[in-house]
Amino acid sequence: MGNKLVLAPIKGYTDPIWRSCYFEHFTGIDKVVTPFLLLSEHNEAKKSYFPRFLPELGSDIEVVPQYLVKNPDTIIYSSKIMASLGVKEFNLNMGCPAPAIYKKGRGSGLLENLDSVKHILDSVVGNIPGDFTVKIRTGIVDSSLVKPILDILNEYTLKEVIVHPRYSRQLYGGSPDMEAFKYVYDNSTNPVSYNGDIYSLGDFKRVSTEFPRVSSWMLGRGVLQNPYLPIEIKTGKVVDQNIRKEGIINFISDFRSRLKGSYDKEGIAANRVKACLIYIAAYYNNSPQFITKIKQSRNLDQILDMIFLN
Template sequence: MHWEVAPLEGITTFIYRKAHHDIFGGASCYYTPFFSPTQERKLSTKEARDLSPEHNAGIVVIPQVLSKDPTQVLWAQQQVAERGFTELNINVGCPSGTVAAKGKGSGMLADITALDDFLEGVFANNLLPISVKTRVGVEHHDEFPAILNVFNQYPIHRLTIHPRVQKDFYKYPVRPEAFAYGIANTSLPLTYNGDLFTVADVERFCLQYPNVETIMFGRGVVGNPALLRQLNGGAPATREELQRFTATLYAGYQAAYGHKGAAAQRMKELWYSMIHLFADNQKLDKKMRRLSTPQEYEQTERLIFETLVLK
């Protein structure tokens, strides 16, 4: 089996990818948060830093692009190829309302003809293998057969299916019937993504879909950074590893952002999920959610490691 780490906006940056790879490992590859080409065809400082060969050395990384313009995707391919990457992933799944309203991300699924025209343009000029990450519709998964029929017309390197529709965001359960339809109705290599949080979850999934060889993890890995190692037969996270992991991230975010405030807010987001590795976490979970200063963050994290017991 192949375990992949999903492209999570603001989370799976080069700082997170390197720390996770070095301390926990287990991932076959990591996807970058999407970058979105501009009319000026210029990477932002943040995007250039995240795609820097120096920051991705020794790790298998696949950049993800967000665009509805084939010429922008061609430019994106040139940028990532120049930096030594060997694949580009296209985001057809972002559920953000502002993204979808522009006809990007999962908004591309609302117009099948436009999606077909876009992919035709992309594959007329592809320099690299192109993979796609998609949702299964906008309003309902009954839209997915028509969407999949479009994907089936193109030599997509790998199709990652997140079986929710755009309107679901992450609030509603995944729609397994849509993924089952995908398995039965495409010859494209498939990856599954969505709501697998524990080893038991993955074991049940593998029994149900024995021919699926690649799973992409998002919130499951954020909540338990040792999950992929455990799936490879390794040990759960120790207190010492988690302390080293969070210290590495906090220092990395401070260096990237130039001050503790932004670094503390980023760590606060991660702890929303990671704190559930600890028993009796309710009081400190509430404290972490309400904190507003770096000092409060540092004190709360210290209390987590000093007073709570790993499950």
């Protein structure tokens, strides 16, 4: 069904500053799902709140706001405002594994509350000015929730069901449960999108060969490690190492400048750049010893030298 590539929402990384900079330097992504917007459940957000969180508006890249809420009124109210700005699709996060979110019954916590899921979907689907998607995990501790959740989702017309085939308790460790993903893939009445552990062109070829009907591919940590991953998937070719080095150095320099202009304290900007460099370093050398050296260094230029002279 094609290689439509979606940038995953990664809180603390893929915020508007990072995304604006990333899209100045790299190509291949077709759609962005935002890290969840910080909306109260009292519908206080005004139209002026949204544009700075959605810098892709007006570009060729689709932008999809993500909700991490239980109150459908929040979705209905704010979706109308964002639709007036040009947003055409909205996403409900039913997969966030963060313990604090789960305990509040949001994110993956919704997987255990089927009545709440039905209430949200009954209220939202068909009542907002745009398409609706959901992002799920395949369970809390095992895959026993996959069938009952999918049975509910199949009652509605959704643009996509985005599946990260891990359990909530795994957080981002362990291995994806591809059997659980296959169950959704085989039995969903809605298009299915895949998310999870695509770090290389080889990873993509392996999973896409097994699941050719996947409607789109959500890339997250793989893009943080290798910013060229989307275009490598689109072209089927790995980017030359010299081009990669130059492109990453230019991106980091630009990102660093933008952050300095956005934060009063330089330390905050430096920590954000370093967090990105730790991911990029893992592309070149994922050994614990090397990553520890990167984490211990406080000099960003030294970190770049360590990465590219490694």
